[in-house]
Amino acid sequence: MTDKVRTRFAPSPTGEPHIGNAHSALFGWLFARHNHGVFILRIEDTDVERKVEGSVEKILEGLRYLGMDWDEGPEVGGNYGPYFQSDRLDLYHKYARELVESGHAYHCYCTEERLEAMRAEQTSRKLPPGYDRRCRNLTPEQGETEERKGIKPVVRFKVPLYGQTRFHDEIWGNISFENNTIDDLILLKTDGFPTYHLANVVDDHFMEVTHVLRAEEWLSSTPRHILIYNALGWTPPLFAHLPMLIGPDRSKLGKRHGATSVLEYREQGYLPEAMVNFLALLGWSLDDKTEIMTREELIRYFTLERVSKTAAVFNHEKLKWMNGVYIRKLTPEDFAQRCLPFLKKAFPDIALPNDYVRRVLPLVQERAKILFEVPGLTRYFFTDKLDYDANLLIGKGMTAETTRQALLVAKERLEKLPAFDEQSLEALLRPLTEELGIKAGQLFGALRTAVSGETATPPLFQMMAVLGRERCLERIGDAIQRLSSLPGK
RNA sequence: GCCCCCAUCGUCUAGAGGCCUAGGACAGCAGCCUUUCAAGCUGCCGACAGGGAUUCGAAUUCCCUUGGGGGCACCA
Numbered sequence: 001m002t003d004k005v006r007t008r009f010a011p012s013p014t015g016e017p018h019i020g021n022a023h024s025a026l027f028g029w030l031f032a033r034h035n036h037g038v039f040i041l042r043i044e045d046t047d048v049e050r051k052v053e054g055s056v057e058k059i060l061e062g063l064r065y066l067g068m069d070w071d072e073g074p075e076v077g078g079n080y081g082p083y084f085q086s087d088r089l090d091l092y093h094k095y096a097r098e099l100v101e102s103g104h105a106y107h108c109y110c111t112e113e114r115l116e117a118m119r120a121e122q123t124s125r126k127l128p129p130g131y132d133r134r135c136r137n138l139t140p141e142q143g144e145t146e147e148r149k150g151i152k153p154v155v156r157f158k159v160p161l162y163g164q165t166r167f168h169d170e171i172w173g174n175i176s177f178e179n180n181t182i183d184d185l186i187l188l189k190t191d192g193f194p195t196y197h198l199a200n201v202v203d204d205h206f207m208e209v210t211h212v213l214r215a216e217e218w219l220s221s222t223p224r225h226i227l228i229y230n231a232l233g234w235t236p237p238l239f240a241h242l243p244m245l246i247g248p249d250r251s252k253l254g255k256r257h258g259a260t261s262v263l264e265y266r267e268q269g270y271l272p273e274a275m276v277n278f279l280a281l282l283g284w285s286l287d288d289k290t291e292i293m294t295r296e297e298l299i300r301y302f303t304l305e306r307v308s309k310t311a312a313v314f315n316h317e318k319l320k321w322m323n324g325v326y327i328r329k330l331t332p333e334d335f336a337q338r339c340l341p342f343l344k345k346a347f348p349d350i351a352l353p354n355d356y357v358r359r360v361l362p363l364v365q366e367r368a369k370i371l372f373e374v375p376g377l378t379r380y381f382f383t384d385k386l387d388y389d390a391n392l393l394i395g396k397g398m399t400a401e402t403t404r405q406a407l408l409v410a411k412e413r414l415e416k417l418p419a420f421d422e423q424s425l426e427a428l429l430r431p432l433t434e435e436l437g438i439k440a441g442q443l444f445g446a447l448r449t450a451v452s453g454e455t456a457t458p459p460l461f462q463m464m465a466v467l468g469r470e471r472c473l474e475r476i477g478d479a480i481q482r483l484s485s486l487p488g489k
Numbered sequence: 490g491c492c493c494c495c496a497u498c499g500u501c502u503a504g505a506g507g508c509c510u511a512g513g514a515c516a517g518c519a520g521c522c523u524u525u526c527a528a529g530c531u532g533c534c535g536a537c538a539g540g541g542a543u544u545c546g547a548a549u550u551c552c553c554u555u556g557g558g559g560g561c562a563c564c565a
Contacts, residue, residue: 012565047564112563119562128491129561154563172494181492181561189563196565220493220560241494248500250557281501281514288503289513308502311558315500318515328528367527377526433524444524456526 005037006210009063009070010200012044013055016261017062019314020215020245020253023279027242028213029068030280030302040207041073043084044200046193062262066272067295072207080207085199092194095202095232096155096187104231105187107153108135109146130183131156155188157197157228165223170211170240170304177223185224197221201228209237216241216311240304243283244311253314269342269371270319274326278319282312292325324369332362339374343382346375350382359466363458381467386453386475390482395445398438403446404483406436410447411476420469425461450479 009025011017032039041063045051060074072078082088099105110131119129136158138146146153159182166176187198194202204212219241229236247257259265265275277293285308286293286301293301327335336358343352364377380386394403410432414420417428433443444460451472457463464472 010565014565044565050564108563115562123490126490130491175493177493183561186563191563193563195563200565215559216494217559218565223493243495244559246558252559278501283501285502287513291501291514310495312502313500315515318501321515324528364527366529369527429524439524441524448525454525458526460524 004210005032005035006040006208007032007037007213008040008042008204008207008209009068010042010044010203010214011059012047012050013052013059014047014050015052015055016263017055017059018253019260019262019265019279022062022066022262022275023245023282024213024215024242025063025068026066026276026279027284027302027307028211030298031211031213031240031304032071033299034302037210038071039069040078040080040209041070041083042203042207043074044196045084045086046196046199048191048193058263062266065262065266066276085194085203088199088203089192089194091202091206092188092198093192096194096198099157099187099228099231100155102231103158105155105157106136106138107143108156108184108186109138109143109151109153110135111151128181133184136184152190154186154190156184157187157224157231159184159224159227165226167222167226167236167239169219169222170238171307171309172219172241175219175222177220179223179227182224182227187228197224197228201225201232201234204237205229205232205234211238211240213240213242216244240307243308245282245314246311248313248315250311250313257314258316267372269338269374270323271326271330271338271371274319274323277326278322282314283308283310292322320369327368327371328366330365332358332365335365336361339371342371342374343378347382352382356381356466363462363466367458380452380454380457386478388449388453390479390486392449392455393446393479393483395442398442398446400483400486402438403442404480406438406443407446407450407476407480407483409436410443411473411480414469414473414476417469420465420472422461422465425464429461446479447476450476 007028009021009028011021011025029039031037041060043056043059045056056074063070070076072080073083077083085092096105100107108131115131118132122129135153135156143153160179163179164176165179165182166174168174185197186195188194203209222239222241226236245253247253249257253260259268262275266272273295276295276298277291280293280298280302281291284302284306286306330338339361340352340357343357360378360381361374364374367377368374390400393407394400398406410429413428413432414425417424429443429447430440433440436443445455447464448457448460449455451460451464451467452475467475
């Protein structure tokens with residue numbers, strides 16, 4: 001045995017990597033890193049029915065996106081493999097057999113139909129559903145009779161009829177269950193695969209996992225696991241059940257609450273550092289004020305003592321805010337790098353010259369909350385045709401005609417402006433408002449819309465400077481046209 | 490129905506008997522800044538689920554009630 005901390009993340013490949021799983025994984029990862037321990041990734045693919053092709057890759061992608069590296073597991077190997085449960089069936093069979101031989105487990109021949117009927121009956125009589133232990137005391141002869149009928153048995157664990165099972169949870173404290181409320185769970189299914197309970201115990205034991213960090217939903221199956229450890233003569237690891245992530249209605253986080261796949265967040269342009277920071281703060285806190293923390297700080301400060309017991313609502317609003325914080329902290333170059341894929345995807349047929357893109361992007365960096373909205377915020381920098389309602393050109397207290405006149409004069413002056421940069425533009429346009437006898441907002445608003453087709457944009461002079469003289473003049477000319485042909489004007 | 494838990498602003502949380510007329514953050518609202526939108530700044534709104542008990546003193550300890558969650562599969 002080693003005294004080094006070893007934790008694991010043990011997802012089952014049944015679909016998109018769930019944000020709730022990512023949360024648990026993160027806590028396990030932070031705990032391992034904080035303690036200079038080992039973070040193991042184990043794939044629990046024991047449910048043939050629910051297995052979804054390609055989900056292992058997605059799980060790995062999700063972890064990579066969030067920057068959670070694993071020391072042992074798929075792709076990296078390790079001394080405790082294999083790390084796919086489907087490659088460890090012999091091991092599970094061995095210990096299932098051992099449990100049967102030692103009298104801790106038995107073969108059960110009950111059909112699924114019978115079990116279902118039994119449960120329905122129990123539920124209708126308002127009794128707790130559970131196996132009635134019909135096969136618990138079958139004689140060898142009775143067993144053989146069933147076998148001859150061609151019925152394949154499952155292996156069930158013989159839960160003690162009396163007494164209680166206690167354990168200590170690092171977060172919840174001491175928990176105790178009456179054994180008579182636990183039914184004889186299945187260890188080995190008829191298809192030869194183990195259930196979670198057996199596989200989990202066997203693997204955590206042989207992989208020398210020291211701390212099992214998993215979501216609270218597992219709390220009530222922990223006594224079963226303890227019982228199995230004991231029956232096998234093994235020392236259980238330490239358990240720490242983590243608060244669950246729930247939706248705004250306080251139920252288990254699901255599709256109807258919005259995006260649940262980690263990869264969806266990547267596609268929407270949530271920065272991994274923001275995701276990690278946000279997730280860490282769901283059920284854990286450092287103190288009464290610190291919220292923005294780097295990955296290194298999270299690792300340094302993360303302890304189980306500061307993990308809470310109450311489920312946390314996944315608040316998209318706050319995530320968005322935090323993502324904005326991280327976006328603003330990026331260097332312009334880094335921001336550009338991260339935006340590029342989103343721009344390319346949104347404007348597949350438009351050239352994105354390097355230096356131009358790098359002049360455009362800083363203009364929206366503090367305005368974007370998620371990367372996905374960057375193309376929308378910068379559209380007019382890349383497209384030629386603007387699509388907007390000409391009435392938007394006309395500001396408060398202006399008419400189509402006064403607006404047109406103002407634009408006409410502005411265009412004229414802009415053509416003659418020696419340098420088309422921010423300072424020159426301001427030096428020209430600011431005094432022009434006085435000359436025209438209109439307010440700054442009236443002229444700037446008209447120009448803003450003319451040049452971008454939008455009413456909310458980055459500062460006008462910066463925007464125009466980046467767009468360039470040619471494009472600006474062209475668009476102002478177009479705006480003048482639109483004003484001239486406005487009906488009723 | 491049974492078992493195991495949980496309980497501070499709408500949400501994430503600080504609080505481990507006096508530091509609490511309960512702190513921070515998101516959201517909301519108001520204002521400032523300002524050519525628009527953001528960002529930023531200032532302020533406001535806003536919670537200890539209820540009831541007992543212990544104590545000089547309880548958000549903090551204990552009990553009950555209420556509310557909420559999780560589990561009770563040949564799923565994990």
